[in-house]
Amino acid sequence: MIMEHIQFIAPEISLLCFALLIVLLDLFITQKRVLPVLSVIGAIVAATFIIVIWNTPPVGLFDKMISIDPFGLFFKLLILAATVLVILASHNYVLKFNKFQGEYYALLMLSAVGLMLLVSAINLITIYVALELSSISLYALVSFLKDKKSSEAGLKYLILGGVASAILLYGMAFIFGLTGNTCLTCIAEYVRGMPFKDLQEVPALMIGLVLIIAGFGFKIASVPFQMWVPDVYEGAPTTITAYLSVASKAAGFGVIARVLMTVFGLPVWLHNDWAMIIAVLAAITMTVGNLVAIVQTNIKRLFGYSSIAQAGYMMVGLAAMGLTMGTKENVTGGLIFFLLSYTLTNLGAFIAIIAISNKINSDEIEDYNGMIKRSPLLALGLTICLISLAGLPPTAGLIAKIYIFSGAVNMGLAWLVVIAVINSVISAYYYFKIAKAMWLGTPVTEEKVDASWPEWLALAACVVGVLALGVVPGLFMNLTTAAVRIFGI
Amino acid sequence: MLAQYGYVGILLICAIGFTVIIPLIPKILMVMGLIPTKKNPTKEGQYECGMQTIGKTWVQYNFRYYFFAVLFVLFDMLTIFLYPWAVNVTGLGVGGLIAVGIFLAILIIGYLYAWRKGALQWK
Amino acid sequence: MPEITYSITFYLMAAIAVAAALGVIILRDVFRAALSLILLFMTVAGIYLLLHADFLAIVQILIYVGAISVLIIVAIMLTRDARQGQPLGKIKWVAGIVALALIGVIAWGVINTAFYLSSTPPLEETVKPLGNLLFGNPGYMLTSEIAAVLLLSAILGAIAVIREK
Numbered sequence: 001m002i003m004e005h006i007q008f009i010a011p012e013i014s015l016l017c018f019a020l021l022i023v024l025l026d027l028f029i030t031q032k033r034v035l036p037v038l039s040v041i042g043a044i045v046a047a048t049f050i051i052v053i054w055n056t057p058p059v060g061l062f063d064k065m066i067s068i069d070p071f072g073l074f075f076k077l078l079i080l081a082a083t084v085l086v087i088l089a090s091h092n093y094v095l096k097f098n099k100f101q102g103e104y105y106a107l108l109m110l111s112a113v114g115l116m117l118l119v120s121a122i123n124l125i126t127i128y129v130a131l132e133l134s135s136i137s138l139y140a141l142v143s144f145l146k147d148k149k150s151s152e153a154g155l156k157y158l159i160l161g162g163v164a165s166a167i168l169l170y171g172m173a174f175i176f177g178l179t180g181n182t183c184l185t186c187i188a189e190y191v192r193g194m195p196f197k198d199l200q201e202v203p204a205l206m207i208g209l210v211l212i213i214a215g216f217g218f219k220i221a222s223v224p225f226q227m228w229v230p231d232v233y234e235g236a237p238t239t240i241t242a243y244l245s246v247a248s249k250a251a252g253f254g255v256i257a258r259v260l261m262t263v264f265g266l267p268v269w270l271h272n273d274w275a276m277i278i279a280v281l282a283a284i285t286m287t288v289g290n291l292v293a294i295v296q297t298n299i300k301r302l303f304g305y306s307s308i309a310q311a312g313y314m315m316v317g318l319a320a321m322g323l324t325m326g327t328k329e330n331v332t333g334g335l336i337f338f339l340l341s342y343t344l345t346n347l348g349a350f351i352a353i354i355a356i357s358n359k360i361n362s363d364e365i366e367d368y369n370g371m372i373k374r375s376p377l378l379a380l381g382l383t384i385c386l387i388s389l390a391g392l393p394p395t396a397g398l399i400a401k402i403y404i405f406s407g408a409v410n411m412g413l414a415w416l417v418v419i420a421v422i423n424s425v426i427s428a429y430y431y432f433k434i435a436k437a438m439w440l441g442t443p444v445t446e447e448k449v450d451a452s453w454p455e456w457l458a459l460a461a462c463v464v465g466v467l468a469l470g471v472v473p474g475l476f477m478n479l480t481t482a483a484v485r486i487f488g489i
Numbered sequence: 490m491l492a493q494y495g496y497v498g499i500l501l502i503c504a505i506g507f508t509v510i511i512p513l514i515p516k517i518l519m520v521m522g523l524i525p526t527k528k529n530p531t532k533e534g535q536y537e538c539g540m541q542t543i544g545k546t547w548v549q550y551n552f553r554y555y556f557f558a559v560l561f562v563l564f565d566m567l568t569i570f571l572y573p574w575a576v577n578v579t580g581l582g583v584g585g586l587i588a589v590g591i592f593l594a595i596l597i598i599g600y601l602y603a604w605r606k607g608a609l610q611w612k
Numbered sequence: 613m614p615e616i617t618y619s620i621t622f623y624l625m626a627a628i629a630v631a632a633a634l635g636v637i638i639l640r641d642v643f644r645a646a647l648s649l650i651l652l653f654m655t656v657a658g659i660y661l662l663l664h665a666d667f668l669a670i671v672q673i674l675i676y677v678g679a680i681s682v683l684i685i686v687a688i689m690l691t692r693d694a695r696q697g698q699p700l701g702k703i704k705w706v707a708g709i710v711a712l713a714l715i716g717v718i719a720w721g722v723i724n725t726a727f728y729l730s731s732t733p734p735l736e737e738t739v740k741p742l743g744n745l746l747f748g749n750p751g752y753m754l755t756s757e758i759a760a761v762l763l764l765s766a767i768l769g770a771i772a773v774i775r776e777k
Binding site: 550552 | 766
Binding site: 020063065106107114123129140141143144174177179180202204205207 | 722
């Protein structure tokens with residue numbers, strides 16, 4: 001039985017083997033150039049395995065520990081894409097770590113393994129262990145620079161992350177205590193069989209639900225668990241900030257969607273309850289993120305708040321997804337499409353920021369003045385990503401927002417969409433503040449800013465992706481609807 | 490099973506009682522007036538405990554101890570996985586052996602890493 | 613064990629555990645707080661024993677009392693003058709109210725729920741079945757291997773983070 005199952009986790013195993021190989025090679029060779037090449041190869045091999053098993057019917061492995069289904073596989077591809085792009089973007093950045101480059105790549109890949117297991121986990125125990133695997137690697141990566149800000153960021157992330165894990169575990173303990181099961185489908189069966197009509201009749205389920213949303217809320221940086229974001233994003237190495245803002249967030253949404261949809265999907269009163277919690281949190285999250293982002297002067301902090309706001313939009317999709325359970329509507333692709341678009345856009349923006357900050361050694365927006373004269377291509381790339389983040393044509397951001405908001409309107413969340421649209425308008429202000437500085441500001445020096453070829457490659461991939469999603473979204477819609485079909489909608 | 494651990498509980502109670510009562514005996518005797526209470530500096534001083542300390546007794550330890558403490562925790566974790574397996578080696582058979590082999594191989598890479606990076610060395 | 617002894621032992625340990633936990637946050641001296649934490653770990657181990665989870669109790673003592681506490685104490689000894697914790701200030705009241713509200717909600721939830729009760733009697737021997745679950749088939753083999761990777765990443769991360777610049 002084991003042997004038959006192992007082929008399905010070949011992506012994780014191959015990525016893990018490459019990570020181990022990097023750890024070992026790093027000890028015995030002095031030529032560190034091989035390490036990024038190996039890690040990119042590892043990610044590509046893993047992605048190949050995923051494509052090979054893409055068409056297998058959904059199956060639960062290792063006694064319902066993890067499942068292989070299009071939903072998980074989609075997120076795995078997204079995580080691997082983010083990992084490859086971050087590794088490419090780290091090309092110059094890792095030189096700061098001189099002797100410790102091997103650990104950087106290995107930890108990045110181990111955290112990717114954790115995230116990949118997390119999005120396919122269908123057992124509370126696997127979810128927890130995978131979550132810890134990714135988090136522990138990320139705690140170390142956040143404090144990798146070893147300067148004052150980075151250490152502080154690492155410590156904050158560690159302590160708040162630990163508290164979030166504890167809250168999540170407590171929630172899981174309630175669910176386990178109530179149902180006596182840790183596998184998600186078994187819990188769902190128990191919950192569906194309960195003779196109750198209201199969440200108040202089963203307090204343990206309610207507390208468990210709230211605590212689990214709180215625990216994952218930390219991972220996706222939803223209000224009120226967003227306090228760590230600005231400091232950690234500012235202090236962490238910029239490449240890790242990029243990784244945190246996309247891969248970790250995407251996996252967080254993957255696992256929260258899976259847990260909420262599978263365990264708390266039916267009966268109807270249950271998903272109405274949590275969809276309302278998520279909807280209210282979404283409204284607060286995007287408003288807080290956008291309003292605070294306006295006054296930021298540090299670009300990494302600004303992107304921290306911007307990513308909080310974007311998480312708010314994604315939660316609109318999550319709430320709509322919850323409400324569709326048991327109806328004939330199909331609006332669930334919105335969240336997946338938004339995540340795809342957000343990943344490419346935010347990574348593109350961060351790659352440009354990494355390339356620029358490598359040269360000018362500053363993250364202040366005023367130092368971006370006149371960047372169009374110093375490096376037209378980087379400025380152009382960053383601008384396209386900013387347009388997409390603001391949600392304007394002809395980019396992915398617009399399609400993603402239309403997709404997610406129309407779904408929400410269909411499910412009767414019009415009030416939330418009104419708030420979201422107002423928020424999008426607010427967000428355009430600060431995205432264009434950066435663009436304005438780059439296009440209209442006067443540069444301090446005329447010194448050219450250039451990037452290395454891996455950085456160009458990664459940026460080009462992101463920008464092309466953003467434009468392709470914006471111009472021909474139809475190509476990807478099928479992918480996203482296929483990914484959510486597993487929830488029986 | 491619980492009854493057996495009850496003996497541990499009784500031992501624990503005895504131990505706590507002993508450590509609390511013994512230091513209290515002189516005090517009790519003093520209150521009862523059975524022993525004299527004449528204080529002088531020599532009597533109050535330390536007895537066969539070395540010199541009086543100069544300055545603060547709180548010294549900052551070398552941070553290298555921390556490497557050992559961290560690695561100790563990590564390899565201590567190993568025992569809790571290996572012990573249940575070791576108790577039931579035959580029952581788990583070849584499959585269990587392979588599983589533990591993979592488990593150990595992954596951790597030995599970590600150990601090798603710590604070794605080669607000089608974390609086990611006192612520089 | 614008779615019902616009454618069981619209850620007395622449980623409530624005694626629970627009371628000590630709560631007192632020790634309060635000690636951890638109230639004591640200003642960091643070192644004493646750490647010792648209080650050790651007492652907490654010990655009583656939790658005792659509660660595990662009462663729940664017939666003897667291996668878990670031993671693990672609790674081995675890992676938490678034996679290793680984690682050592683780590684905490686070494687970390688305290690590494691500092692120069694951090695023996696006194698920061699006073700909490702005004703946030704103390706807010707935190708206290710939030711904590712009390714949380715306790716209230718959770719207590720309400722625990723009291724008002726019919727939890728799932730297993731009908732199987734507790735196992736006499738726990739280590740062998742645990743071994744079967746950890747590395748056997750069917751069991752949590754995959755999770756155990758992920759735990760190994762987790763420990764590896766902790767080793768890598770710890771050494772990379774406490775490196776000298």
